[in-house]
Amino acid sequence: MSVLEKMKVLTDSAQYDLCDYVNHQKSSQKNLPGIYHATGANGCDVPLFKTLLTNKCKNDCKYCINQSKRNFTRLELEPELLAKVFLDYYNRGLVNGLFLSSGIDKDEDVTMEKTIETVRILRKKYGYDDYVHLKIVPGASKDSIKRAMGLANRVSINIEAATPSGLAELSSTKDYNKDILKRLGWINSLEKHKGTYPRSTHTTQLIVGANSETDKEILTRMSKIYKKSNLKGTYFSPFSPVEETDFKDKDPCEVGRTNRLYNADSLLKDYKYNVKELIFDEDDKLNLKEDPKILAAKNMxxxxxxxxxxxxxxxxxxxxxxxxxxxxxxxxxxxxxxxxxxxxxxxxxxxxxxxxxxxxxxxxxxxxxxx
CATH class of the missing domain: 1.10.150 (DNA polymerase; domain 1)
Known part of the structure; x- marks a missing residue:
């Protein structure tokens, strides 16, 4: 299999890792795999090279294209080769930065070491000094998180769900409090030391509609995180069923649900609303037809x-x-x-x-x- 063919598999396998609020594209171009057009804060287009280091994964996330039980082509690229592929795109003016994630083959820290080495090669060997977003895998050591934050402009760890029970619906191989929230706390505490980690900010991501969690539960979790951290933002990934996964027959996320969550999340993060000020229906869901700010205003x-x-x-x-x-x-x-x-x-x-x-x-x- 050629490098181009491998990159097509690995970049398409990165579909669940989001770095944009509006563009949730699922696959890349055949001849230029991995170009992901994100939208910047000022509305401009920011093309990123978005890929996995490997789609090998020991976790059994029931919604995920890379879950351990799914039968498909498993690949991995060495850090040096991945760095060169990215630099070719960058030097040709095709992308403005790198978004690097990975499945977890056998060990969290071995995986982190390889993603960190990729960025280290770019920074130290080739002098690349532009944007890098590096995913932190659940269960990563504090030392690997430190080194990742010393190299990347942004790091993120997917909390995936709003509650321990919600994550248990999605996976049996992750501990919500230990593997995810604890690591999120480490990232936040390290980010406060701007003298040591001057370039790094952090974000997170949830899967919406794959479990039974309500909008109120999701927003309650985010409100707690915003009060305790400097989280730059949250991405809401609408669940869509994938063949040969446990959730292949599950209904997709309701159309418009993630848009309303983004609206309400902004009220919590940017406008300092309390969850109690938001209006939910009898099932603790947001109204899909009306702006949550207008609904909240009607009750003030x-x-x-x-x-x-x-x-x-x-x-x-x-x-x-x-x-x-x-x-x-x-x-x-x-x-x-x-x-x-x-x-x-x-x-x-x-x-x-x-x-x-x-x-x-x-x-x-x-x-x-x-x-």
């Missing part, structure tokens, strides 16, 4: 807020007002009060959404009967 007694007087933490509760526009409002009104909706439009406020929830110089901008 602070509205309408006065644009020229209300504090920042009330302004960001207004649908249509983001954190950036709220800061601009607070700064501008110190010099000159707002007099019309057009003033807010110029700041990027979605006025049509905000109208029922605001007053400007004491005047309602829309009837509250719209509630």
């Amino acid at each position: 007694d602070i509205f309408p807020v006065e644009i020229n007087k209300s504090p920042f933490n009330e302004l960001i509760r207004v649908p249509g007002i983001g954190t950036k526009s709220a800061r601009k409002i607070v700064n501008i009104r110190k010099k000159q009060p707002f007099t019309s909706k057009e003033d807010l439009k110029r700041l990027g406020v979605a006025v049509n959404r905000a109208e029922p929830y605001i007053k400007i110089k004491g005047e309602y901008q829309s009837g509250l009967d719209n509630f």
